[in-house]
Amino acid sequence: MNKILIANRGEIAVRIIRACRELGIKTVAVFSTIDRDALHCRLADESYCIGSPPSKHSYLSIPQLMSVAAVSGSDAIHPGYGFLAENHKFARVCEQYQIKFIGPTSKHIKQLGDKLTAKQLAKNEGVPLLSGSDEPLHTFEEAQAAAKKIGYPLIIKAAAGGGGRGMRIVRSAKHLQENFLTAQREAETFFGNAQVFIEKFLTSPRHVEIQLVADEFGNAIHLGERDCSIQRRHQKIIEESPCPTITKKIRTQLGNAALKIARSVKYISLGTVEFLLDRDNSFYFIEMNTRIQVEHPITELVTGIDLVKEQIRIACGEKIDLKGSNFQPRGHAIECRINAEDAITFAPNPGRVHDFHLPSGPGIRIDSMLVKDCYIPPDYDSMIAKLIAYGNNREEALNRMRRALQEMQVNGIKTNINFHLKVIDHPTFRKGDISTNFIDELLSTSK
Numbered sequence: 001m002n003k004i005l006i007a008n009r010g011e012i013a014v015r016i017i018r019a020c021r022e023l024g025i026k027t028v029a030v031f032s033t034i035d036r037d038a039l040h041c042r043l044a045d046e047s048y049c050i051g052s053p054p055s056k057h058s059y060l061s062i063p064q065l066m067s068v069a070a071v072s073g074s075d076a077i078h079p080g081y082g083f084l085a086e087n088h089k090f091a092r093v094c095e096q097y098q099i100k101f102i103g104p105t106s107k108h109i110k111q112l113g114d115k116l117t118a119k120q121l122a123k124n125e126g127v128p129l130l131s132g133s134d135e136p137l138h139t140f141e142e143a144q145a146a147a148k149k150i151g152y153p154l155i156i157k158a159a160a161g162g163g164g165r166g167m168r169i170v171r172s173a174k175h176l177q178e179n180f181l182t183a184q185r186e187a188e189t190f191f192g193n194a195q196v197f198i199e200k201f202l203t204s205p206r207h208v209e210i211q212l213v214a215d216e217f218g219n220a221i222h223l224g225e226r227d228c229s230i231q232r233r234h235q236k237i238i239e240e241s242p243c244p245t246i247t248k249k250i251r252t253q254l255g256n257a258a259l260k261i262a263r264s265v266k267y268i269s270l271g272t273v274e275f276l277l278d279r280d281n282s283f284y285f286i287e288m289n290t291r292i293q294v295e296h297p298i299t300e301l302v303t304g305i306d307l308v309k310e311q312i313r314i315a316c317g318e319k320i321d322l323k324g325s326n327f328q329p330r331g332h333a334i335e336c337r338i339n340a341e342d343a344i345t346f347a348p349n350p351g352r353v354h355d356f357h358l359p360s361g362p363g364i365r366i367d368s369m370l371v372k373d374c375y376i377p378p379d380y381d382s383m384i385a386k387l388i389a390y391g392n393n394r395e396e397a398l399n400r401m402r403r404a405l406q407e408m409q410v411n412g413i414k415t416n417i418n419f420h421l422k423v424i425d426h427p428t429f430r431k432g433d434i435s436t437n438f439i440d441e442l443l444s445t446s447k
């Protein structure tokens with residue numbers, strides 16, 4: 001592989017360019033008109049404008065991306081996360097044009113991207129699932145019959161949904177109809193697929209995910225878990241690895257369950273298998289992500305493996321190193337997503353960053369696209385940096401995170417840095433005694 005086109009922007013485009021540089025591979029950046037001075041354009045060997053700021057006219061435009069790939073002579077495309085990263089049609093177009101899509105095959109993306117087909121695969125492999133409707137529900141009557149079997153509270157999910165979009169929690173039969181019809185309508189408008197299904201809703205689980213690495217020779221390993229329970233409106237805010245309550249035994253069980261799913265489809269590339277982990281350590285498969293994830297650096301810190309380089313090497317047809325087959329983490333890593341947002345309303349707060357200071361020192365890593373006077377446009381995600389702290393244990397990692405959050409300064413836009421400080425010093429969070437409800441509880445008690 002000589003040249004990779006990065007079909008993305010922001011910190012992940014920068015992260016991918018860094019991996020390519022270390023591997024001696026040339027890079028091609030693409031940008032919308034609002035991003036012409038962005039860091040990813042400065043760092044890449046070449047850069048091309050692909051359209052106007054709205055994503056669908058630029059970063060989501062398959063014809064524009066394929067044209068740049070052809071003109072620049074790129075051998076491969078790295079999609080990053082978001083945008084086209086889990087679009088099986090885009091992966092298919094790359095396959096047809098013989099441009100390597102750095103990720104799994106279009107067939108894997110299609111199979112595993114649909115939550116219902118992914119759950120069916122898991123079920124066939126004996127991986128535990130929550131009780132739910134195994135088939136898509138077409139009418140309210142079908143939903144009613146399924147709800148009767150499953151009981152309340154329940155959750156309605158879109159088969160094609162992701163990242164919590166299109167989900168609705170229903171606490172009693174009285175609210176089933178309105179929620180079912182809204183969920184169906186939203187699934188159609190957001191994902192172009194009206195298929196929805198019902199699952200038993202777990203009220204205070206942890207959200208944990210297993211990192212997988214698999215090559216085209218049938219080798220697959222897991223690299224332990226990330227605890228992603230700290231979310232607001234299904235946006236992750238803080239992630240950590242390892243999960244503070246998971247034992248070696250549970251880690252091995254989760255890892256093996258994730259590997260069964262991957263092996264059943266001869267999965268290739270990086271992948272993340274999401275589970276809900278209940279108080280009694282029972283766990284349930286919920287979905288799989290077929291891309292590099294935002295929170296991948298915490299796994300890099302506790303494993304010493306550069307996941308993006310590994311992903312590129314696998315796409316080049318190389319074998320993975322099997323030494324990680326009975327993986328246990330070393331130390332502890334935490335990531336805080338720094339967003340350009342209003343502290344009270346959480347609304348995005350785009351604008352120009354006049355000046356900033358990024359923390360450094362022992363155990364601190366920052367993945368960011370900030371440069372002097374850079375502009376954070378309103379058109380894309382509001383994340384401006386990932387602040388990642390590593391320590392020999394959780395306490396050291398958290399104390400380093402606190403110190404780094406205190407050092408960090410961003411002038412010109414509002415950020416959630418102070419919100420992070422509150423969370424990481426909250427007694428419940430310090431104890432590691434968290435669940436998916438933590439943020440909602442924190443916000444309702446601090447009002």
Ligand code: MV4
Nearest residue numbers: 130155163164199200201202207229231234436
């Ligand atoms: C659930 C759940 C409880 N029960 N499914 C959210 C993101 C998506 N990937 C899966 N998610 C969840 N699915 C069932 N059957 C809880 C979550 C969830 C969550 C729910 C409400 C508030 C915060 C949450 C944080 C993480 C996961």
